[in-house]
Amino acid sequence: MTRSLIAALMLMVPGVALGQGHAMHTDKVIVIAHRGASGERPEHTLLSYTRAIEQGADFIEPDLVPTKDGVLVARHENNITETTDVANHPEFAARKATKTIDGETMTGWFTEDFTLAELKTLRARERLPKLRPENTKFDGQAEIPTLDEVIALAKKASKETGRTIGIYPETKHPTYFASIGLPVEQRLVDKLKAAGWDRADAPVFIQSFEVNNLKKLRTMTKVRLIQLMAGAGGPADGAQPSYKAMITPEGLKAVATYAYGIGPELTMIQPASGPATTLIADAHAAGLKLHPWTFRAENFFLLPSYRSGANPAEHGRIKEEIEYFIGLGVDGFFTDFPYIGVEARDAAAGSHGRAGG
Numbered sequence: 001m002t003r004s005l006i007a008a009l010m011l012m013v014p015g016v017a018l019g020q021g022h023a024m025h026t027d028k029v030i031v032i033a034h035r036g037a038s039g040e041r042p043e044h045t046l047l048s049y050t051r052a053i054e055q056g057a058d059f060i061e062p063d064l065v066p067t068k069d070g071v072l073v074a075r076h077e078n079n080i081t082e083t084t085d086v087a088n089h090p091e092f093a094a095r096k097a098t099k100t101i102d103g104e105t106m107t108g109w110f111t112e113d114f115t116l117a118e119l120k121t122l123r124a125r126e127r128l129p130k131l132r133p134e135n136t137k138f139d140g141q142a143e144i145p146t147l148d149e150v151i152a153l154a155k156k157a158s159k160e161t162g163r164t165i166g167i168y169p170e171t172k173h174p175t176y177f178a179s180i181g182l183p184v185e186q187r188l189v190d191k192l193k194a195a196g197w198d199r200a201d202a203p204v205f206i207q208s209f210e211v212n213n214l215k216k217l218r219t220m221t222k223v224r225l226i227q228l229m230a231g232a233g234g235p236a237d238g239a240q241p242s243y244k245a246m247i248t249p250e251g252l253k254a255v256a257t258y259a260y261g262i263g264p265e266l267t268m269i270q271p272a273s274g275p276a277t278t279l280i281a282d283a284h285a286a287g288l289k290l291h292p293w294t295f296r297a298e299n300f301f302l303l304p305s306y307r308s309g310a311n312p313a314e315h316g317r318i319k320e321e322i323e324y325f326i327g328l329g330v331d332g333f334f335t336d337f338p339y340i341g342v343e344a345r346d347a348a349a350g351s352h353g354r355a356g357g
Helices: 006-010 046-054 090-095 133-138 147-161 174-179 185-194 212-218 249-255 279-285 318-328 338-352
Strands: 030-033 063-066 072-074 097-101 104-108 205-208 224-229 261-264 332-335
Touching: 030 046, 030 338, 046 147, 072 147, 072 185, 147 185, 174 212, 185 212, 205 212, 212 224, 249 279, 261 279, 318 332, 318 338, 332 338
Parallel strands: 030 332, 205 224, 224 261
Antiparallel strands: 063 072, 097 104
């Protein structure tokens, strides 16, 4: 991997035609608070989202899963064993179950087996206590928020700060939830419409690792859609053989017929070693924006050249890593540490006179 930030001189490609029939406009690189400020607060809580807004994030990201009574709530997974105190509630002991979701078998407690009222009796806790021990002091302080509560927070903060705070919801396991009678698409679209967000310029992106639900959403809403991609595997709905097949020039052109952009794993742009790939240029050529994931400060998550020392929990040079990717030409990015993301974005803007393409 190139070690310096010389690639920052490549800022940013000029406007090109976008997927979904929109014209690209020049914008600053957007900072997306991944599960909120999850590097400092337990993820997917109002504590985490509020902290992210205070730190200058442009968007807060709620991963969405349904309850038994069909309410969308913010959890990274429907398996809430690691992110709540459900195991300490004897009244729910019998709800423990083993399920296979998207080919993975797991045992725990699942949101679809609880009503919203029942979930509201639980409290959130830090998912990565060994890497983020400081966050555990917030364990037990926050409920599981609903999508309604996340939207209300974003709107209230927008009024109070004078900044537009957007939301960036992910539809989790949409094929699985449809298979058990809890499809998420209409529920999400209805909430966005009720919030006044059914326009291409609404402060919303909807993201998914699956393909068919994005194509379905394309017929249901004008909100911008983002096709998520991982460095390995493929969409759980089987719509494409692999994510690797989707990042060819032809694959990206196909994505541009229904999506505004892509959310690739960082290593799809810059592998752990060797030069950067052509994904940014190829995606831009297809008219797609790129919002890669996820920038985290801990050595455990950083690319090798940005680590500091051998302790996996120690913070490395995340700001430099983000600046490097901005230099390559990304249009936005997900980070667990929004304040560092904002600093890196603003530093890049200051150095090169503009912060986005």
